[in-house]
Amino acid sequence: MSKITLLIHCPDTSGIIAAVTSFFYENKGNIIYIDQYVDVENKIFFMRLECEFKNLINSDSFKNEFRNRIGDPYHMSWHLFPAKAKLKMAVFVSKYEHCLYDILGRYRSGELNVEIPLIISNHPDLEPIAKSFDIPFYHIPVIKGKKEEAEAQQLELLKENQIDVIVLARYMQIISERLIKTFPNGIINIHHSFLPAFAGAKPYHFAYKRGVKIIGATCHYVTEELDAGPIIEQDITRISHSHSVKDLILKGRDLEKIVLARGIKLHLDRKTLVYNNKTIVFI
Amino acid sequence: MSKITLLIHCPDTSGIIAAVTSFFYENKGNIIYIDQYVDVENKIFFMRLECEFKNLINSDSFKNEFRNRIGDPYHMSWHLFPAKAKLKMAVFVSKYEHCLYDILGRYRSGELNVEIPLIISNHPDLEPIAKSFDIPFYHIPVIKGKKEEAEAQQLELLKENQIDVIVLARYMQIISERLIKTFPNGIINIHHSFLPAFAGAKPYHFAYKRGVKIIGATCHYVTEELDAGPIIEQDITRISHSHSVKDLILKGRDLEKIVLARGIKLHLDRKTLVYNNKTIVFI
Amino acid sequence: MSKITLLIHCPDTSGIIAAVTSFFYENKGNIIYIDQYVDVENKIFFMRLECEFKNLINSDSFKNEFRNRIGDPYHMSWHLFPAKAKLKMAVFVSKYEHCLYDILGRYRSGELNVEIPLIISNHPDLEPIAKSFDIPFYHIPVIKGKKEEAEAQQLELLKENQIDVIVLARYMQIISERLIKTFPNGIINIHHSFLPAFAGAKPYHFAYKRGVKIIGATCHYVTEELDAGPIIEQDITRISHSHSVKDLILKGRDLEKIVLARGIKLHLDRKTLVYNNKTIVFI
Amino acid sequence: MSKITLLIHCPDTSGIIAAVTSFFYENKGNIIYIDQYVDVENKIFFMRLECEFKNLINSDSFKNEFRNRIGDPYHMSWHLFPAKAKLKMAVFVSKYEHCLYDILGRYRSGELNVEIPLIISNHPDLEPIAKSFDIPFYHIPVIKGKKEEAEAQQLELLKENQIDVIVLARYMQIISERLIKTFPNGIINIHHSFLPAFAGAKPYHFAYKRGVKIIGATCHYVTEELDAGPIIEQDITRISHSHSVKDLILKGRDLEKIVLARGIKLHLDRKTLVYNNKTIVFI
Structure with a gap:
């Protein structure tokens, strides 16, 4: 896994972007695309992010860590795709x-x-x-x-x-x-x-x-x-x-x-x- | 009257365009715009025409002649406007x-x-x-x-x-x-x-x-x-x-x-x- | 020849549309499309016309007649195509x-x-x-x-x-x-x-x-x-x-x-x- | 100052988004818009961000802190505008x-x-x-x-x-x-x-x-x-x-x-x- 796409939606709250981007930074990822949208009426946060990693990283352990530190705490529905997967x-x-x-x-x-x-x-x-x-x-x-x-x-x-x-x-x-x-x-x-x-x-x-x-x-x-x-x-x-x-x-x-x-x-x-x-x- | 716009619709039949354009030609008019459309389904002919005349012509007698020679014979609904009328x-x-x-x-x-x-x-x-x-x-x-x-x-x-x-x-x-x-x-x-x-x-x-x-x-x-x-x-x-x-x-x-x-x-x-x-x- | 397309350009003058449409009418043609444009600056008249004929007509004699009565007198450059020709x-x-x-x-x-x-x-x-x-x-x-x-x-x-x-x-x-x-x-x-x-x-x-x-x-x-x-x-x-x-x-x-x-x-x-x-x- | 817009450009490097968004999070700001773009050829990072603060914050001290912790370290050219300023x-x-x-x-x-x-x-x-x-x-x-x-x-x-x-x-x-x-x-x-x-x-x-x-x-x-x-x-x-x-x-x-x-x-x-x-x- 050297480039991934991440799709997120979850209840809106402060600090999500900081939490997610910091997580990727700490994992030596370089974010090359980020876009987000908040449905103000329903208070839902949506995000799409593309990130490149210099080194191959283990997909399963990365996903586990993301789930534990980010996904679950923020009650996210999220999907992480290797960019090349057809x-x-x-x-x-x-x-x-x-x-x-x-x-x-x-x-x-x-x-x-x-x-x-x-x-x-x-x-x-x-x-x-x-x-x-x-x-x-x-x-x-x-x-x-x-x-x-x-x-x-x-x-x-x-x-x-x-x-x-x-x-x-x-x-x-x-x-x-x-x-x-x-x-x-x-x-x-x-x-x-x-x-x-x-x-x-x-x-x-x-x-x-x-x-x-x-x-x-x-x-x-x-x-x-x-x-x-x-x-x-x-x-x-x-x-x-x-x-x-x-x-x-x-x-x-x-x-x-x-x-x-x-x-x-x-x-x-x-x-x-x-x-x-x-x-x-x-x- | 030196420039007029003519709007027509009538049952479709052969020869309408020839009849109308010949009428204007005989009255020393120069057609500067003509567009027509036939609703094939309902057999209706539509036309818009702009014509310039070198000399002022009498609006009433011109309209009468148009009615007698063209409008009535072809069962037309028609409107003739001086171009400048606001x-x-x-x-x-x-x-x-x-x-x-x-x-x-x-x-x-x-x-x-x-x-x-x-x-x-x-x-x-x-x-x-x-x-x-x-x-x-x-x-x-x-x-x-x-x-x-x-x-x-x-x-x-x-x-x-x-x-x-x-x-x-x-x-x-x-x-x-x-x-x-x-x-x-x-x-x-x-x-x-x-x-x-x-x-x-x-x-x-x-x-x-x-x-x-x-x-x-x-x-x-x-x-x-x-x-x-x-x-x-x-x-x-x-x-x-x-x-x-x-x-x-x-x-x-x-x-x-x-x-x-x-x-x-x-x-x-x-x-x-x-x-x-x-x-x-x-x- | 039962349906034709005609393309024309020639020096602009009065009566062209009347002449052309009358010619087709006399030849038992039904004009189903006509559009024209005058380049006012250069005084050139352009026209496109589609015409249907109930009976097959002889292409050569029709073209000859068109040339003699319309094309040459108005100094036209014209092309007449059978609609179906590929x-x-x-x-x-x-x-x-x-x-x-x-x-x-x-x-x-x-x-x-x-x-x-x-x-x-x-x-x-x-x-x-x-x-x-x-x-x-x-x-x-x-x-x-x-x-x-x-x-x-x-x-x-x-x-x-x-x-x-x-x-x-x-x-x-x-x-x-x-x-x-x-x-x-x-x-x-x-x-x-x-x-x-x-x-x-x-x-x-x-x-x-x-x-x-x-x-x-x-x-x-x-x-x-x-x-x-x-x-x-x-x-x-x-x-x-x-x-x-x-x-x-x-x-x-x-x-x-x-x-x-x-x-x-x-x-x-x-x-x-x-x-x-x-x-x-x-x- | 309760809502601001921030415009940034600087040399591209890892971690900018994390650094900026964390800074705003720590200052009790809620990011309501973020968009970024990287000019890959020239390696320049661009970002626009809108952030709301529940409490009024002191503009000068906020700017100073941003300059010291983010702007200068990342060699940023940045502008921070109160959203309402006309x-x-x-x-x-x-x-x-x-x-x-x-x-x-x-x-x-x-x-x-x-x-x-x-x-x-x-x-x-x-x-x-x-x-x-x-x-x-x-x-x-x-x-x-x-x-x-x-x-x-x-x-x-x-x-x-x-x-x-x-x-x-x-x-x-x-x-x-x-x-x-x-x-x-x-x-x-x-x-x-x-x-x-x-x-x-x-x-x-x-x-x-x-x-x-x-x-x-x-x-x-x-x-x-x-x-x-x-x-x-x-x-x-x-x-x-x-x-x-x-x-x-x-x-x-x-x-x-x-x-x-x-x-x-x-x-x-x-x-x-x-x-x-x-x-x-x-x-």
């Missing part, structure tokens, strides 16, 4: 390919600090793309009345491959409670509207009907309430009366893939913390 | 001053092709601003149970001053049906969210609560359904978890004034057409 | 893959109305990507002192494949006069700055050094003066003091690919006209 | 009023934590605006060959009014070396282009000529090299071929006033640090 990510798709192409292009060019062991789809259409990127593709149809069986298959594959995070790259199925509970704050979705406007199906159709002058996309963690999970990232693009629904869909593709990619990166770089159905995004 | 605009305010300062600053510097004969408010607070810009200010309190009386006073003032268009510059009262019907597509409001998200009261509070990463402002024509009228212009700004409701309100002020000013300009320059609760905005 | 596009790359992935993803998903018969590179690195998309890849090294030979090879390939347009997708070589003259307004480049700022090499390094708060990307036609050709499209993204040159390069990738894609689309849809080293972009 | 700001204008209106509107509505004791102009035109806001206005003409005298007058007024910061709100004169040296990093200018593009005079004309698709505005500290000082804030807006120079000037006004206001606020809130002709902006 998460394992599954990509779920249906028929739209633009987000998948974008994720895989970034993956191949080394832009994402992640492993992608598999792609799961309820349709066979995108298998050739998976193949051209040499990534195993599993076609698991979701048939009415047999959704639980499909889900069981998915869960087994996710377990086998030790998946940490799931990305829904325009996967057109509602995710069940069971999967959500297995991956708390671990399922990332892209919704094609600036939420909370136009939650649910066919947002571009509703945006067209309402006559908005901007359309958006929202990357969020999946929770049980549809399109209501903690928002990681959003962006928008301008449209006009002259754009048809088809135009919106086409323009939206670029938004969706960029916003999803930003959200994935923030998650993989451990820059997000979820609290009270909102995200703290350290940048 | 609309008369009333500004309604309550306690927030940022939009008022912005409108009056633009007005004084000649940025807006308009006359502002009066400002109406349900509170006395902004009277000094009106005074410093030498614009009559009428304090008409809106008291529970006596709203109709206030409205009657407003309507009389608007009539006396031959008002064409009303701008609600953060006016914190619901506009009644009667006023709306008197000024169809003639009341411009600024709402402090990217509609349709966060319609109604306290949008910044709800935006904060939902944890959105962008906030917006929407300029729209007022209709009877609250915050549901035709959208003229929208824009957004990025926020983060670290912004409090107070920060959102402060950041939103700049958005509100800029978006409102853009909407007002589009209206004053006759660049908007309303159809099916949406705007066609010719730019 | 251009043939060559992609030039070096070592960066993000723009190539993006173009090929869009190509495969049918987003671009184009054929891509070949990819040319001065390095072998990206051959696997070309292969995975089943597109012929030609490695033509550009060796100091032997640049002309490489160019001759390129020209032969371009000719053989009847290439209409070349896209430089982060191709890191200066394009020679000969190639530029063979493809006037037919070579599209992406430059990784908001031109005219930071023309030339290493724009992200210079942006970092200058301490700008926004970085940009510019899609332009290639002319003999480096990075000084007509700009088709630009966009920007915000940065801060905390971003290193490496961060700028990473953030810039998304900008580059999106801006290049928009530029390519505008060209393929015949929405650009070049005049006086500037583009008229009809949207 | 800077005194002079506004320089010429003939354009939009930035002045905007600043004064914000000032009056309490948006800016500042005092504005005077406005100085080389033209008499904007005096009525100053009057309507009850702010002393000094007309100091700048006559060729007598620039030094005008400057002497300016300096005397600035001294008399104990001015801390000067804002050039579209002041159309070159600021002399003497004034710049008297107010190092204390003169804020708004330039109407996205610097470094279009430095110098008539940027909108050059933007039009170059055919850019975006225009910008840049707020920066004035240094001796024209338009080359540290950039505080920038923003842009989209334009098209159809915009004339006059349109750019009009569109630019909104950009200029918003970007200038943001820059002023960042300065007044002590959120900027200048180093190596760049700004660190803590947000």
Whole structure:
């Protein structure tokens, strides 16, 4: 362990920053990034810190000491990650390919600090793309009345491959409670509207009907309430009366893939913390 | 009449553009701007055209000829404006001053092709601003149970001053049906969210609560359904978890004034057409 | 020929729009898009028009008639394209893959109305990507002192494949006069700055050094003066003091690919006209 | 003193954050904001910190202790400000009023934590605006060959009014070396282009000529090299071929006033640090 990232949240009180930074200093660490935020209303303290160590240090004993001297006394919820550790990510798709192409292009060019062991789809259409990127593709149809069986298959594959995070790259199925509970704050979705406007199906159709002058996309963690999970990232693009629904869909593709990619990166770089159905995004 | 603006909508059919442009050509007009749009679904044709004439032409006989040869045969709804004609605009305010300062600053510097004969408010607070810009200010309190009386006073003032268009510059009262019907597509409001998200009261509070990463402002024509009228212009700004409701309100002020000013300009320059609760905005 | 796109520029005079639209009307065409622009300073008229015909019409006789009755009398420079005709596009790359992935993803998903018969590179690195998309890849090294030979090879390939347009997708070589003259307004480049700022090499390094708060990307036609050709499209993204040159390069990738894609689309849809080293972009 | 802001820069070394935060903790301070940045290339550490104290503390003895225990040992350049202390700001204008209106509107509505004791102009035109806001206005003409005298007058007024910061709100004169040296990093200018593009005079004309698709505005500290000082804030807006120079000037006004206001606020809130002709902006 030579470089670590630390994420903390705990009840707010005086002296936390001093305590944490002194702890790292005494352990010969050099803090290269620190950012903190206090939710004044709920009196919660949040912090993200990156620290480099000249010498390798023993991960377990370091964690124990941190727990005893800092974590427990301050009633912290904390996570310490070696900076190089790669998460394992599954990509779920249906028929739209633009987000998948974008994720895989970034993956191949080394832009994402992640492993992608598999792609799961309820349709066979995108298998050739998976193949051209040499990534195993599993076609698991979701048939009415047999959704639980499909889900069981998915869960087994996710377990086998030790998946940490799931990305829904325009996967057109509602995710069940069971999967959500297995991956708390671990399922990332892209919704094609600036939420909370136009939650649910066919947002571009509703945006067209309402006559908005901007359309958006929202990357969020999946929770049980549809399109209501903690928002990681959003962006928008301008449209006009002259754009048809088809135009919106086409323009939206670029938004969706960029916003999803930003959200994935923030998650993989451990820059997000979820609290009270909102995200703290350290940048 | 040496320069005119023409706004048209009518059932779509072949040959409209040729007929209209030929008519202007035969009348020695030089078209300096033409833009058109077809609502394919509803088969409606929309057009905006600016035309210069070397010689002054008689407005009434020109309009009659246009009606007989073009307007009536094509079943057009059309409006022909001398380019220089200034609309008369009333500004309604309550306690927030940022939009008022912005409108009056633009007005004084000649940025807006308009006359502002009066400002109406349900509170006395902004009277000094009106005074410093030498614009009559009428304090008409809106008291529970006596709203109709206030409205009657407003309507009389608007009539006396031959008002064409009303701008609600953060006016914190619901506009009644009667006023709306008197000024169809003639009341411009600024709402402090990217509609349709966060319609109604306290949008910044709800935006904060939902944890959105962008906030917006929407300029729209007022209709009877609250915050549901035709959208003229929208824009957004990025926020983060670290912004409090107070920060959102402060950041939103700049958005509100800029978006409102853009909407007002589009209206004053006759660049908007309303159809099916949406705007066609010719730019 | 059932749908056509017409691009025109000519000396400005009265009656052009009436003449053109009447011509199409008489030929049983239905104009579904018209946009025009007058460069007042230089007195040049520009127009783009899309027209549908119910019956197939003879392309040659139609063009002849248009030339005789409209094109020649008004001294027009004009181009008439069947809407469905696909251009043939060559992609030039070096070592960066993000723009190539993006173009090929869009190509495969049918987003671009184009054929891509070949990819040319001065390095072998990206051959696997070309292969995975089943597109012929030609490695033509550009060796100091032997640049002309490489160019001759390129020209032969371009000719053989009847290439209409070349896209430089982060191709890191200066394009020679000969190639530029063979493809006037037919070579599209992406430059990784908001031109005219930071023309030339290493724009992200210079942006970092200058301490700008926004970085940009510019899609332009290639002319003999480096990075000084007509700009088709630009966009920007915000940065801060905390971003290193490496961060700028990473953030810039998304900008580059999106801006290049928009530029390519505008060209393929015949929405650009070049005049006086500037583009008229009809949207 | 119950709330302070601290700005630091010093050679980077281990333990600075721990030392500073421990110092504040021991002095019964509660850190409510901390942000830091390391210029890795030049090995410089920068930090901004806000701290609340329950009890009033003695400013002088606190500063002495900080100097002895932290500032000197770490070779820091540091500034400690009581959060409530208001800077005194002079506004320089010429003939354009939009930035002045905007600043004064914000000032009056309490948006800016500042005092504005005077406005100085080389033209008499904007005096009525100053009057309507009850702010002393000094007309100091700048006559060729007598620039030094005008400057002497300016300096005397600035001294008399104990001015801390000067804002050039579209002041159309070159600021002399003497004034710049008297107010190092204390003169804020708004330039109407996205610097470094279009430095110098008539940027909108050059933007039009170059055919850019975006225009910008840049707020920066004035240094001796024209338009080359540290950039505080920038923003842009989209334009098209159809915009004339006059349109750019009009569109630019909104950009200029918003970007200038943001820059002023960042300065007044002590959120900027200048180093190596760049700004660190803590947000």
